[in-house]
Structures are given as structure tokens and as C-alpha cells.
Amino acid sequence: MNHAGKIGDLLERISTLFRNEVRQAGLSHGLHPVHLEVLFYLNRCNQFSDTPASVKDFLGATKGTTSQSISLLEKKGYLLKTKDEQDKRVFHLSLTQAGQEVATSSMPPPSLRQALSRYGDDVSSQLTQQLEQLLINIQTETSHTGFGTCKTCKFHRTENKQTFFCELTQMTLPTPHGELICREHVVPDAG
Ligand code: SF4
Incomplete structure (x- = not known):
């Protein structure tokens, strides 16, 4: 197998393990992987990238799925919506303390943390x-x-x-x- 084949193989294995762990982390908070993805993204994006449209584009999800995920996370107290000061049609999203705690405790997954600590x-x-x-x-x-x-x-x-x-x-x-x-x-x- 050439280098590209080997590296592709390794990345595929790592990403499968990674996704499985993220799914487990989400279950312990009653969240699906897509909900965790929203929290991870909002915990890592800058001030030009914190709108619902940016979340949708980053996830490559539909508008409906994105807005359902945002509503659920808001209801659970993990995120806040704030109107833009210049354009009142635009909302900015930010994580609450509880949302930040879920995001930082689940990402990176514990197994990756442990592996990297070596x-x-x-x-x-x-x-x-x-x-x-x-x-x-x-x-x-x-x-x-x-x-x-x-x-x-x-x-x-x-x-x-x-x-x-x-x-x-x-x-x-x-x-x-x-x-x-x-x-x-x-x-x-x-x-
Ligand atoms: S466009 Fe965005 S990524 Fe590029 S330098 Fe400006 S803030 Fe950073």
C-alpha cells in the first residue's frame, strides 16, 4: 500500500473511533452528535462566524435541522441568542457556562486526550x-x-x-x- 493509502486508512480508523466517542459523550447529556457539533463549533468560532447561517454552512446541514438543533440547545440552557446591534434581523449565538462545559469536556474525547498525553x-x-x-x-x-x-x-x-x-x-x-x-x-x- 502506498503512503496515501496508508494515511487514508489511518485517518479513516481514527475518525471512526473519534465519531463513536463523540456519540457516547453526547448520549450522556441527552444530545445527538449534531447537537454536540453545534456546541463544538460555537465554542471555537470567531465573532464573524457565530450566526445560525454559519452553523448551517459549517455543518453542511439543512436549515431545518440546524434551527431544530439550535432551539433544543437553547431550551436545554446550552446557548443564547443575541440580536446584532446593527442589523436586528441577524442573531449571534453564544454558549452559556453549561454549554461551554459540555463542549470542553467532550472535545477532544477522553481517549484522544489520553493518547496524546503519551x-x-x-x-x-x-x-x-x-x-x-x-x-x-x-x-x-x-x-x-x-x-x-x-x-x-x-x-x-x-x-x-x-x-x-x-x-x-x-x-x-x-x-x-x-x-x-x-x-x-x-x-x-x-x-
Ligand atoms: S478573514 Fe477571518 S480567518 Fe482571515 S484573518 Fe480575518 S478573521 Fe482571521
Whole structure:
């Protein structure tokens, strides 16, 4: 089997185990995997990406499924809807303390946490970089735009330790926001 075959095989096995664990984590809170996906996403997205339409696009789900999931999570006290200050037709979604607790305790799944704890910082850091690069390469191959980690975006410019500049929105943002998912993310040009 060539490298692509082996890597594909491994990723498939890892993602199956991953999905099974997420399903188990959801059951303990009375949630389906799609509900947990909404919580994970809202716990990781930035201020340009926290609308119901962004959740729908990120999940690749229908409008109906997304809005049912949002209503259920709101009813369970896991998320809040807030009207946009400029455009009252738009809602922003945010997690409550309870929603954050479910999201952070379920992701990453405990087995992955345990497995990664066997690595030193150097190996974990190399693995992170390689997976980030693999994700960028796949996004480039599939011409996928949006929903990438901000710090890997074409428009991300580091200013100093505290802030970076987003060339798309023309805003200066705090450095930790570089770790968040953004729907406007664009993969940098190759080379
Ligand atoms: S730099 Fe890119 S990913 Fe980050 S906020 Fe700006 S558009 Fe979004």
C-alpha cells in the first residue's frame, strides 16, 4: 500500500473511533452528535462566524435541522441568542457556562486526550503542524474556502505578541482569536 493509502486508512480508523466517542459523550447529556457539533463549533468560532447561517454552512446541514438543533440547545440552557446591534434581523449565538462545559469536556474525547498525553511537547507540536498543513493542502485541493483556523488565513498579519491585523475586515484583533475558526478564512496562495 502506498503512503496515501496508508494515511487514508489511518485517518479513516481514527475518525471512526473519534465519531463513536463523540456519540457516547453526547448520549450522556441527552444530545445527538449534531447537537454536540453545534456546541463544538460555537465554542471555537470567531465573532464573524457565530450566526445560525454559519452553523448551517459549517455543518453542511439543512436549515431545518440546524434551527431544530439550535432551539433544543437553547431550551436545554446550552446557548443564547443575541440580536446584532446593527442589523436586528441577524442573531449571534453564544454558549452559556453549561454549554461551554459540555463542549470542553467532550472535545477532544477522553481517549484522544489520553493518547496524546503519551507524547512530549515536541512531538505534539510537530503533529499539530503536520495536521494543520494537511488540512490546508486538502482545502486547497478541494478549493474549499471558509471555516479554517484564523492564524492560517491569507489575511492574517501578526502585529505583536498581543494582537494581529485582519486584512479582510481591517480590524486589529487579540492574538488568541487567531486560534478560532472563521467562516471568511482563505487558504494562502501556494508558493
Ligand atoms: S484573518 Fe482571515 S480567518 Fe482571521 S478573521 Fe480575518 S478573514 Fe477571518
